[in-house]
Amino acid sequence: MANENVLIIGGGAAGIEAAKGISGLGFKAILVEKRDRLGGTPDEEKYAALTPDLRDTQEALGDLMAPIKDNPLVDIHYNTLVTGASGELGNFTIKALQLGKEIEFQVGAVIIATGFKHFDPGRETQKYSYYELDDVITLTDAEKMLSEHKFVRPSNGEEPKRLCFIQCVGSRDRRLGNEYCSKVCCGISSKQSIEIKKLLPDCKIYIFYIDMRMYGYWENEIYWPAQEKYKVNYIKGMATEIVKKGDKVLVKGEDTTLRRPMEVEMDMVILAVGMEPSEGTQQMAEIFGLNKNKYGFIETTGGCLDTVSTNVPGVYAVGATTGPADLEDSVSTGGLAAMKALSAIRSLAVTA
Amino acid sequence: MIHLPVLKASDRLFKIDPEEAPTHDLRDELFQLEKEGELEVIRVPEPYMEVKTKYGRIKKIPVEKTWHHKSCGQCGHIPGYSTSIFWLNRAFGLDYYDPTDQTSCTAWNYYASATSNPEAQAAVAIRNFAAAHEVGYFPLIHCGTSFGHYKEVRHALVHQPELRRKVRDIMKRLGKKLVVPEEVVHYSEWVLAMRDRIAERQVIDMSHITATVHPACHYHKLIEEDAVYDSEIYGAQRSAIVTATLQALGINVADYSTWFDCCGFGFRHILVSRDFSRSFSVQRKIEVMREEANPDITVTHDTGCVTTLDQSQVVGKAHKKKVGLPVMADSQVAALAMGAHPYKVLQLHWHNTDNKPFLRKLGIDVDKTWAEFQAECDLIKAGKKEFMTWEDAEK
Amino acid sequence: MPQALDIRQNKYSDVTQEEKDRLFQECKDDERWSHILYGCYECGICVAACPSARFYDFSPRLIAQAVAREDTDLIYTLMNDSVWDCSQCFSCDRCPRGNSPGQVITVMREVAVKNGLNTAKEALEGYGRIIYKIMSTGSQVSPDMLQPNAFPDWGHHVHDIAENLDVWRKALPPETLHTIETGWKVDEKTIIELYLIWHMTGVMDLILGIDEGLHMILVDVMEERLEEAGYDIEFD
Numbered sequence: 001m002a003n004e005n006v007l008i009i010g011g012g013a014a015g016i017e018a019a020k021g022i023s024g025l026g027f028k029a030i031l032v033e034k035r036d037r038l039g040g041t042p043d044e045e046k047y048a049a050l051t052p053d054l055r056d057t058q059e060a061l062g063d064l065m066a067p068i069k070d071n072p073l074v075d076i077h078y079n080t081l082v083t084g085a086s087g088e089l090g091n092f093t094i095k096a097l098q099l100g101k102e103i104e105f106q107v108g109a110v111i112i113a114t115g116f117k118h119f120d121p122g123r124e125t126q127k128y129s130y131y132e133l134d135d136v137i138t139l140t141d142a143e144k145m146l147s148e149h150k151f152v153r154p155s156n157g158e159e160p161k162r163l164c165f166i167q168c169v170g171s172r173d174r175r176l177g178n179e180y181c182s183k184v185c186c187g188i189s190s191k192q193s194i195e196i197k198k199l200l201p202d203c204k205i206y207i208f209y210i211d212m213r214m215y216g217y218w219e220n221e222i223y224w225p226a227q228e229k230y231k232v233n234y235i236k237g238m239a240t241e242i243v244k245k246g247d248k249v250l251v252k253g254e255d256t257t258l259r260r261p262m263e264v265e266m267d268m269v270i271l272a273v274g275m276e277p278s279e280g281t282q283q284m285a286e287i288f289g290l291n292k293n294k295y296g297f298i299e300t301t302g303g304c305l306d307t308v309s310t311n312v313p314g315v316y317a318v319g320a321t322t323g324p325a326d327l328e329d330s331v332s333t334g335g336l337a338a339m340k341a342l343s344a345i346r347s348l349a350v351t352a
Numbered sequence: 353m354i355h356l357p358v359l360k361a362s363d364r365l366f367k368i369d370p371e372e373a374p375t376h377d378l379r380d381e382l383f384q385l386e387k388e389g390e391l392e393v394i395r396v397p398e399p400y401m402e403v404k405t406k407y408g409r410i411k412k413i414p415v416e417k418t419w420h421h422k423s424c425g426q427c428g429h430i431p432g433y434s435t436s437i438f439w440l441n442r443a444f445g446l447d448y449y450d451p452t453d454q455t456s457c458t459a460w461n462y463y464a465s466a467t468s469n470p471e472a473q474a475a476v477a478i479r480n481f482a483a484a485h486e487v488g489y490f491p492l493i494h495c496g497t498s499f500g501h502y503k504e505v506r507h508a509l510v511h512q513p514e515l516r517r518k519v520r521d522i523m524k525r526l527g528k529k530l531v532v533p534e535e536v537v538h539y540s541e542w543v544l545a546m547r548d549r550i551a552e553r554q555v556i557d558m559s560h561i562t563a564t565v566h567p568a569c570h571y572h573k574l575i576e577e578d579a580v581y582d583s584e585i586y587g588a589q590r591s592a593i594v595t596a597t598l599q600a601l602g603i604n605v606a607d608y609s610t611w612f613d614c615c616g617f618g619f620r621h622i623l624v625s626r627d628f629s630r631s632f633s634v635q636r637k638i639e640v641m642r643e644e645a646n647p648d649i650t651v652t653h654d655t656g657c658v659t660t661l662d663q664s665q666v667v668g669k670a671h672k673k674k675v676g677l678p679v680m681a682d683s684q685v686a687a688l689a690m691g692a693h694p695y696k697v698l699q700l701h702w703h704n705t706d707n708k709p710f711l712r713k714l715g716i717d718v719d720k721t722w723a724e725f726q727a728e729c730d731l732i733k734a735g736k737k738e739f740m741t742w743e744d745a746e747k
Numbered sequence: 748m749p750q751a752l753d754i755r756q757n758k759y760s761d762v763t764q765e766e767k768d769r770l771f772q773e774c775k776d777d778e779r780w781s782h783i784l785y786g787c788y789e790c791g792i793c794v795a796a797c798p799s800a801r802f803y804d805f806s807p808r809l810i811a812q813a814v815a816r817e818d819t820d821l822i823y824t825l826m827n828d829s830v831w832d833c834s835q836c837f838s839c840d841r842c843p844r845g846n847s848p849g850q851v852i853t854v855m856r857e858v859a860v861k862n863g864l865n866t867a868k869e870a871l872e873g874y875g876r877i878i879y880k881i882m883s884t885g886s887q888v889s890p891d892m893l894q895p896n897a898f899p900d901w902g903h904h905v906h907d908i909a910e911n912l913d914v915w916r917k918a919l920p921p922e923t924l925h926t927i928e929t930g931w932k933v934d935e936k937t938i939i940e941l942y943l944i945w946h947m948t949g950v951m952d953l954i955l956g957i958d959e960g961l962h963m964i965l966v967d968v969m970e971e972r973l974e975e976a977g978y979d980i981e982f983d
Contacts, residue, residue, distance in 0.1 A: 127590065131588070132587055157356075172788070172843060174844055210788050210790040211788065237790065237791040243609040243610075245644075250609055254790075254791025256791040256808065261797070261800050261801055262795075422931050425888055427886075427931045428889045428929075428930040429888060429890070429893060431890075434921065435920055435924070438920075455938075456886050456887050456930065458885070466860045467950065469857060472945065522944060526943060569837060570836075573841075612796070614834055614836035617836075618799070619834070620871070623874060623877055624873045626900060628803075636798070666901055666902035696920070697920070701907070701915070702908065704901060729914045729915070729918050732914050732917045742921075
């Protein structure tokens with residue numbers, strides 16, 4: 001007899017949406033989360049507002065998770081790490097550690113929603129000096145400041161008059177082995193530019209990019225407003241070096257449309273760091289015996305027509321476990337995996 | 353106090369993890385090729401010292417049994433450079449070998465004129481490696497370009513079977529084997545690895561000295577993963593080479609905003625288009641160092657860099673540029689710290705920019721030491737001695 | 748800056764398309780090519796890091812773009828008018844696409860030399876004595892090259908060295924450094940081995956492409972010394 005419970009590993013947007021889907025269809029979802037709260041990376045890294053609609057992160061996450069809180073069909077286990085797995089579709093035994101105590105779950109299918117981590121700019125091929133200069137920060141550092149509605153230079157606490165974003169840090173780079181585009185950084189940089197301009201209307205903002213990638217509605221919802229309403233300067237050409245120059249930072253790059261090397265002084269630089277598989281994602285791939293792609297993300301089997309199934313029947317990968325993903329991707333794949341997991345279990349029941 | 357949710361750079365800690373290296377360890381591939389009978393690997397002799405490279409891998413640096421692959425530009429135009437390296441070896445009583453069965457790497461010409469090809473370049477490299485191996489010593493490369501070029505050659509030999517076959521055939525006809533060193537080691541890495549031992553024997557205080565460092569392009573830009581990095585120095589965001597050595601000697605190393613720029617050497621430019629070399633060297637390096645760091649000296653670790661940075665200042669001075677910064681190699685500074693003679697050993701008379709104020713700041717009697725060197729020259733001129741010997745230089 | 752896409756600015760329109768294609772094919776046939784040129788998304792990182800781009804109308808990005816697009820018109824122009832400005836420092840090796848514009852240039856220069864392009868000859872004017880030195884002695888530079896007429900911009904210092912050269916060389920403690928015509932004392936057998944390498948790798952063909960006179964002198968010197976060493980070798 002197939003077990004009809006579904007285990008979801010990871011309580012970010014994708015995991016929450018999967019739990020909503022399972023419970024909404026009347027089945028039991030067991031959601032395990034390593035932290036003591038839900039919300040995933042947007043919560044953990046204190047995102048200020050979501051991309052592209054600039055909705056307050058906590059408010060939006062609150063709405064997202066409301067249906068699974070106090071829901072008898074959703075068991076949430078906080079502070080829990082999955083450590084082992086055996087069995088097959090319809091009959092998995094999952095071992096986990098909960099605050100040092102071993103526990104076990106019996107489930108019919110598993111949805112992995114363990115997400116990504118941000119690229120560490122210390123590994124960058126370019127010389128961005130993140131570990132040397134206070135005023136060089138990352139997108140996530142910037143989110144933390146924006147969530148406190150205070151945007152200042154870390155070196156002296158003063159408001160920046162000129163700052164720039166540098167795109168593709170840790171992405172689209174053969175030398176680093178991260179050849180993929182991280183998909184969201186162009187949008188997030190543009191979104192942050194708008195937020196900064198709202199706080200500091202006189203601040204001059206530049207975005208150095210290779211290609212601006214904001215698809216569909218991101219174009220009209222963030223790119224154009226950033227350019228037209230907030231006068232953000234988009235410059236096609238990358239920076240390769242950031243050095244100290246007096247109390248400023250000097251950014252060296254090429255303005256490719258002008259075809260000359262440029263050196264510009266900035267008060268602050270924000271590195272648009274890309275995505276890599278999180279440690280949790282890599283561990284889950286090992287534990288469940290899932291195929292990984294060359295970048296360490298979990299490989300799905302059906303190409304663009306099946307974005308969540310893995311090489312192990314009954315185990316699904318969602319959100320940023322399979323590659324760079326935005327929140328739309330995360331909730332879409334979370335919901336899709338809920339449906340696929342239940343239909344796989346149900347089809348066992350029918351054929352049995 | 354500013355309270356921000358963001359860490360200051362000094363609190364950000366970069367952990368280098370060899371597991372995250374984006375490349376294969378070339379040495380594993382070398383040993384695999386050796387197993388397959390494709391080539392022979394020259395092992396680093398024991399005892400060796402360990403340094404860390406860009407991705408946190410360990411690089412072995414031999415202490416002794418080193419075969420000194422000399423640099424044509426150093427030996428030809430700034431001979432105190434290599435003399436200081438030998439002097440350091442002698443001061444520590446180490447077994448080293450100064451060969452005559454050695455050619456230049458010929459890479460200066462290759463990068464200048466392209467009148468060569470990959471087979472010829474690789475064959476020249478392997479001929480020299482084989483010469484070292486035949487006498488039982490391990491190559492220590494003096495020139496930054498030779499070092500970078502040999503790293504490229506080693507990389508190409510591992511990844512290009514056709515090149516390997518061609519070079520093996522050439523070596524066979526020379527009666528030699530295709531041998532490749534386990535590590536390509538630059539002398540400045542040896543100086544860096546020896547820095548604590550050098551500092552223990554330091555007799556000249558340098559704690560009041562400020563220096564700028566120019567890392568040689570071909571040292572850290574060609575096969576950058578094989579350059580020395582240290583998480584204590586610039587957060588492992590650039591090579592620790594030279595900087596770590598100078599800091600061990602108590603010197604204050606000051607940063608400047610064009611540290612990554614080349615010296616202006618340009619290979620063909622320094623010989624036939626020197627307007628570029630002069631302008632670049634003065635405007636992008638020396639003047640920036642003077643303006644931002646006002647150092648007593650600039651220290652580098654390559655033939656071309658010492659030459660270009662030093663010689664280019666003559667015209668800079670004529671144009672009233674902010675020049676006048678002495679240029680030395682790390683081997684010279686290290687030898688000086690241990691009490692080497694500024695003219696008999698460092699041979700500073702071959703350098704161009706006035707280095708006397710620097711020597712005086714170290715408490716060295718410039719007139720007396722120059723007179724001592726002159727006395728040796730007078731004996732040679734008078735035919736009373738054929739050469740100045742190591743004993744003369746060390747007394 | 749050359750604009751080969753615009754036919755009105757094509758400086759080398761008299762050179763046939765076949766010739767331009769042939770030279771580019773020679774570049775592509777180099778064993779290194781597949782590891783030094785992938786594609787180019789025109790980020791400009793190479794230009795930002797490039798010393799020559801700050802002094803010349805020179806762009807490693809343009810070179811990478813041209814070869815990535817296989818625009819043989821533009822490639823021909825660059826092979827003539829641009830590649831010799833490169834400093835070969837390899838700062839551009841940090842290209843995130845994994846290209847090495849500097850090494851692409853090394854290959855393009857080799858092809859330019861081998862095919863005796865006039866611009867290559869011009870770029871190497873005055874350089875022949877150095878080729879002679881390195882090929883015949885195995886030292887790129889030597890103490891006797893420190894002559895005031897060769898380095899007028901290095902100031903009086905070069906006079907001092909030239910005047911004292913003999914004594915100052917003898918006042919060097921390492922026994923190998925008492926030489927004047929080479930950086931250090933080199934064994935006869937070592938030089939012979941070097942000549943054999945030049946012979947076996949066809950390097951002399953490259954010299955022939957650039958300077959026939961120099962080629963003749965070098966061949967004379969090498970054949971004679973090889974003969975003395977018991978080798979009956981003729982350079983083509």
